Amino acid sequence: MVGSLIPSSRFLAKKILKNIPFEDAKVIVELGPGTGIFTEKIMQLLHPDAHFVVIELNDVFYQNLKAKVTQENCHIIHGSASDLQKILSDLGFEKADCVVSSLPLSNFPKELRVDIMQAVMNILTPIGTFIQFQYTLQSKKHFESIFTQVSIDYAAINFPPAFIYRCSNS
Numbered sequence: 385m386v387g388s389l390i391p392s393s394r395f396l397a398k399k400i401l402k403n404i405p406f407e408d409a410k411v412i413v414e415l416g417p418g419t420g421i422f423t424e425k426i427m428q429l430l431h432p433d434a435h436f437v438v439i440e441l442n443d444v445f446y447q448n449l450k451a452k453v454t455q456e457n458c459h460i461i462h463g464s465a466s467d468l469q470k471i472l473s474d475l476g477f478e479k480a481d482c483v484v485s486s487l488p489l490s491n492f493p494k495e496l497r498v499d500i501m502q503a504v505m506n507i508l509t510p511i512g513t514f515i516q517f518q519y520t521l522q523s524k525k526h527f528e529s530i531f532t533q534v535s536i537d538y539a540a541i542n543f544p545p546a547f548i549y550r551c552s553n554s
């Protein structure tokens with residue numbers, strides 16, 4: 385469920401962050417923040433009028449993040465990414481401009497993986513961006529079947545080294 389023994393590097397975080405449209409995004413979602421290596425940096429760059437919804441399944445990670453984050457526009461949610469649509473709607477948001485995911489999708493049963501990607505598609509705006517990092521290229525075909533644009537970057541300074549997928553339909 386956690387998918388990694390150690391948190392991602394700052395180098396990987398930098399590569400993820402450069403894909404997030406901070407100037408234009410009104411709602412940004414993070415799936416699987418873990419210890420919050422990306423979360424903290426996204427909060428620092430978040431537009432003051434934007435909202436940031438962070439969804440973590442693990443109780444310990446959730447409690448730690450909840451205790452640390454006090455900004456009113458950051459919503460730390462204890463739940464599953466598969467309930468993304470309901471979580472957003474309960475917060476009063478219909479769509480998100482960007483979804484950043486660290487979920488270990490390759491470890492998930494196919495049904496859960498498909499459910500989560502369907503939920504992501506349902507809530508992304510037509511020009512929205514999905515960003516996912518993974519340690520293999522296993523999900524490339526799956527992402528290419530959903531998105532018209534899939535570009536891949538590589539973070540060598542990370543353990544293990546990681547691929548960063550940037551996906552959109554615009």
Ligand SMILES: C[S@@+](CC[C@H](N)C(=O)[O-])C[C@H]1O[C@@H](n2cnc3c(N)ncnc32)[C@H](O)[C@@H]1O
Nearest residue numbers: 387388391392416417418440441442464465486
């Ligand atoms: C590889 S860790 C990533 C942690 C951190 N973002 C990083 O890069 O170091 C994956 C995280 O996804 C969380 N997770 C797993 N399944 C989830 C689900 N269905 N919904 C939300 N979070 C989930 C795990 O608890 C874990 O914190």
